[in-house]
Amino acid sequence: MKVLKFGGTSVGSAQRMKDVAKLITDGEQKIVVLSAMSGTTNTLVEISDYLYKKNPEGANEVINKLEAKYKQHIDELFSTEEYKQKTLEFVKSVFDYIRSFTKDIFTLFEEKVILAQGEIISTNMVTNYLCEQGVKAVLIPALEFMRTDKNSEPDLNYIREKLALQLEANPGQEIYITQGFICRNAYGEIDNLQRGGSDYTASLIGAAVNASEIQIWTDIDGMHDNDPRVVDKTSPVRQLHFEEAAELAYFGAKILHPTCVQPAKYANIPVRLLNTMEPSAPGTLISNETEKGKIKAVAAKDNITAIKIKSSRMLLAHGFLRKVFEIFESYQTPIDMVCTSEVGVSMSIDNTKHLNEIVNDLKKYGTVTVDHDMCIVCVVGDLEWENIGFEAKAIQAMRNIPVRMISFGGSNYNISFLIRESDKKTALQSLSDVLFNNK
Numbered sequence: 307m308k309v310l311k312f313g314g315t316s317v318g319s320a321q322r323m324k325d326v327a328k329l330i331t332d333g334e335q336k337i338v339v340l341s342a343m344s345g346t347t348n349t350l351v352e353i354s355d356y357l358y359k360k361n362p363e364g365a366n367e368v369i370n371k372l373e374a375k376y377k378q379h380i381d382e383l384f385s386t387e388e389y390k391q392k393t394l395e396f397v398k399s400v401f402d403y404i405r406s407f408t409k410d411i412f413t414l415f416e417e418k419v420i421l422a423q424g425e426i427i428s429t430n431m432v433t434n435y436l437c438e439q440g441v442k443a444v445l446i447p448a449l450e451f452m453r454t455d456k457n458s459e460p461d462l463n464y465i466r467e468k469l470a471l472q473l474e475a476n477p478g479q480e481i482y483i484t485q486g487f488i489c490r491n492a493y494g495e496i497d498n499l500q501r502g503g504s505d506y507t508a509s510l511i512g513a514a515v516n517a518s519e520i521q522i523w524t525d526i527d528g529m530h531d532n533d534p535r536v537v538d539k540t541s542p543v544r545q546l547h548f549e550e551a552a553e554l555a556y557f558g559a560k561i562l563h564p565t566c567v568q569p570a571k572y573a574n575i576p577v578r579l580l581n582t583m584e585p586s587a588p589g590t591l592i593s594n595e596t597e598k599g600k601i602k603a604v605a606a607k608d609n610i611t612a613i614k615i616k617s618s619r620m621l622l623a624h625g626f627l628r629k630v631f632e633i634f635e636s637y638q639t640p641i642d643m644v645c646t647s648e649v650g651v652s653m654s655i656d657n658t659k660h661l662n663e664i665v666n667d668l669k670k671y672g673t674v675t676v677d678h679d680m681c682i683v684c685v686v687g688d689l690e691w692e693n694i695g696f697e698a699k700a701i702q703a704m705r706n707i708p709v710r711m712i713s714f715g716g717s718n719y720n721i722s723f724l725i726r727e728s729d730k731k732t733a734l735q736s737l738s739d740v741l742f743n744n745k
């Protein structure tokens with residue numbers, strides 16, 4: 307069985323939903339994971355922000371506007387009064403539920419319930435549309451099987467078991483629709499897999515049912531060799547190793563959520579990135595195969611802060627790095643890049659919540675400098691150390707850019723540069739020109 311995920315852009319209007327319905331009705335049995343219509347989750351975040359700030363009038367205004375939009379989508383989607391009314395009633399009940407949160411105290415718990423509603427609406431709309439079209443489709447609610455454990459990690463055994471029960475309870479269906487992104491936590495409360503987490507849902511379901519393939523459908527023909535929003539002339543990459551895809555997703559290639567690669571990789575299930583607007587395009591296949599001696603793509607991650615600690619006492623001192631890393635660990639702040647020399651260590655982080663505390667603690671061991679508004683540019687491909695010439699090419703492309711850190715050798719798949727965010731566009735364009743466009 308295949309698992310197909312359609313992102314917010316792919317179900318972003320009534321017409322798009324109709325296109326998706328056409329695309330998935332080929333007679334083959336499948337599980338279809340849907341995101342909320344594009345923009346909805348952001349609007350639900352906005353509503354929550356009003357409620358945190360104790361502004362129910364502001365929240366209600368946004369709720370009413372969003373509900374009106376949905377009424378319009380439903381009007382365009384359905385051709386029969388029966389299904390139109392049925393869906394309108396459901397959506398009204400969801401918005402009434404959202405409104406009920408404007409009257410009481412508002413905490414993280416209520417926010418998570420509100421954020422879950424986008425996927426609950428979109429899956430109801432598409433399932434009802436498929437049924438209206440006479441397709442054998444059923445909605446299997448993610449909240450019945452998708453669960454995280456006490457460490458907030460997906461509980462794959464539970465997911466496997468409960469999903470199998472849901473499928474068994476609905477035999478003979480062509481299409482099983484479910485919600486991406488949303489789940490329950492170890493205490494049974496409504497939670498989510500973090501923003502963009504619908505890809506993760508698809509990958510977890512793929513691993514749980516041992517799918518033959520996981521397909522991530524979006525609005526572009528696969529992973530491009532650079533960020534198409536920033537760089538001119540990017541091209542789709544046809545094949546990626548799981549590790550290459552993970553590096554690209556982690557370092558900013560928005561098309562794929564970073565957490566999504568792991569479950570597919572462990573279960574060795576190929577992941578295909580496909581384009582809803584151009585279904586016959588080959589897209590990108592992510593698998594265990596490596597294409598030897600090839601640089602595949604470049605990605606960039608913004609909002610990075612660099613921290614350098616210099617210490618003369620570090621000379622020949624063992625245990626110094628442990629002390630430094632322990633400080634980051636105690637503030638639950640992950641480090642992205644690390645470069646060391648005999649007199650100092652530079653590190654980069656993207657979560658600055660505890661930056662002041664970290665810097666104060668580090669000062670016990672040496673002089674600390676901080677650079678804000680930095681960006682990691684990551685070149686990904688077969689970069690095994692014995693392959694020659696690739697590092698030189700990447701560095702040649704960066705010849706006019708001030709580089710704060712370089713990291714190579716941490717994996718066989720990447721070389722990373724830390725630069726100023728303001729130099730990102732020039733750096734990405736230059737890397738594309740040198741690495742892919744032979745300029």
Ligand SMILES: Nc1ncnc2c1ncn2[C@@H]1O[C@H](COP(=O)(O)OP(=O)(O)O)[C@@H](O)[C@H]1O
Nearest residue numbers: 313314315524526528529530532533559560561
């Ligand atoms: N390297 C890349 N390759 C392809 N798309 C990328 C890349 N980097 C950024 N993107 C952007 O990611 C977008 C698709 O991701 P996303 O917004 O998550 O889609 P969806 O709403 O379907 O989940 C594309 O439209 C594209 O602009």
Ligand SMILES: N[C@@H](CC(=O)OP(=O)(O)O)C(=O)O
Nearest residue numbers: 313314341347501502503504
């Ligand atoms: N709707 C959620 C989950 C998601 O993955 O959306 P998308 O597939 O559109 O990135 C979000 O906006 O975070």
